[in-house]
Amino acid sequence: MSESPTQPAAERALALAFDVGGTSVRGAVVGAGDVSLAESRVATRTGPAVLDDIAQLGEQLLAGLSPAARSQVAGVGVAFPGLVDTESGISLKAVNLGLVDTPVAAPLAERLGLPVSVSHDTAAAAGAIWADAGSPASALVAVLGTGVAAVTYVDxxxxxxxxxxxxxxxxxxxDPAGPLCTCGLHGCVETRAGARSMLRRYASLGGSGVAGVAELVARVEHDPRAARVWSEAITVLADGFLAVGALLAPGEIILGGGVAEARGYLLEPLRVRMRERAGVTAVPPVRLSALGGRAGLVGAARLALASTGTSR
Ligand SMILES: [Zn+2]
Structure with a gap:
């Protein structure tokens, strides 16, 4: 992301950012260059309790700052899952959190004493990845984590x-004959390529002792079960990207999110698999975002600063 060197005052502005994921709620104080001054996380709870957890995390992060730094926090950005009314800051429907028509911005603003902006988590993460990649005119930006999402940019x-x-x-x-998805269908991309699905699949094959995708990927070269799970994930991602490619022919594919931190284990096998399965569909260049699993946090921070009129 290019930033103007003529805005030293703006670069001092800090944002309190939250990325509300299916597994954990991450919070950070983010400053210039998208660097976190402090970061913390708690396990995600469902229902209104999640809002309490966000507020508490925010209070802890703010309390850890020096008075000078505290005074530079311009606002709060929240990357929230499900259907979000960004204008009113209300969660219209977040199935995984069990929330319907629940105010998010208002209660947090009251607790934290700062303006709060709420965005859909994919939009926040994809926006940050896209901007970080130089804002290409035509691209498919994939956010790979507990869920799998992809935003296509045209013009x-x-x-x-x-x-x-x-x-x-x-x-x-x-894969209509594939595993049952949380949405009620069978064989969705997420049932093989979502982080939690991969761990479940690994356990179902008899694997154990793996707490996250990074650990799973670390076993790919010497554990056939891990290799199989990872290969299945690569295949469904390839098929998913090719489906988007067949309809929209994006100029490139940019990968972010926690699962994209597998880097070389993801990138080259995915390129190969896409070429193998492309048929008549053109395979665009595929590259990794440097933001990895921080994309949601960075997107939320940028949203907070943009909403408070603090130019970055
Ligand atoms: Zn599904």
Missing amino acids: GRPIVGVSGQAGELGHLVV
Whole structure:
């Protein structure tokens, strides 16, 4: 992300950012160059308790700052899952959190004493990845984590769809005979390539002792079960990207999110698998975002600063 060197005052501005994921709520105080001054996380709880956890995490992060740094915090950005009304800061529906029509911005603003902006988590993460990649006019930006999502940019703008729900790549069915998905269908991309699904799959094959995808990937070269799970994930991602490619022919594919931190284990096998399975569909260049699993946090921080009029 290029930043103007003529804005020293703006670069001092800090944001309190939250990325509310399916496994954990991450919070950070983010400053210039998207660097975190402090970061913390708690396990995600469902229902209104999650809002309490976000507020508490925020209070702890703010309390850890020096008075000078505290005074530089311009606002709060929250990357929130599900359907979000960004204008009112209300979670319209977050199935995984068990929330319907729940105010998010207002209670947090009251607790933290700062302006709060709420964005859909994929939009926040994809926006940060896209901007970080130089804002290409045509690109598919994939956010790979507990869920799988992809935002396609055409003519420099994201395709959001009439309801803002475009980009649910995770629920594209690639194997109708595949495992049951949380959405009720079988064989969605997420059932093989979602972080939690991969760990479940590994356990079902008899694997054990793995707490996250990074540990799974570390076993790929010497554990056939890990290799199989990872290979299956690569295949469904390839098929999912090729489906988007067949419809929209993006100029490139940029990968971010926690699972993209597998880097070389992801990138080259995915390129190969896409070429193997492409048929007549053109395979665009694929590259990794440097933001990895921090994309949501960075996106939330940028949202907070943009909303408070603090130019970065
Ligand atoms: Zn699904």
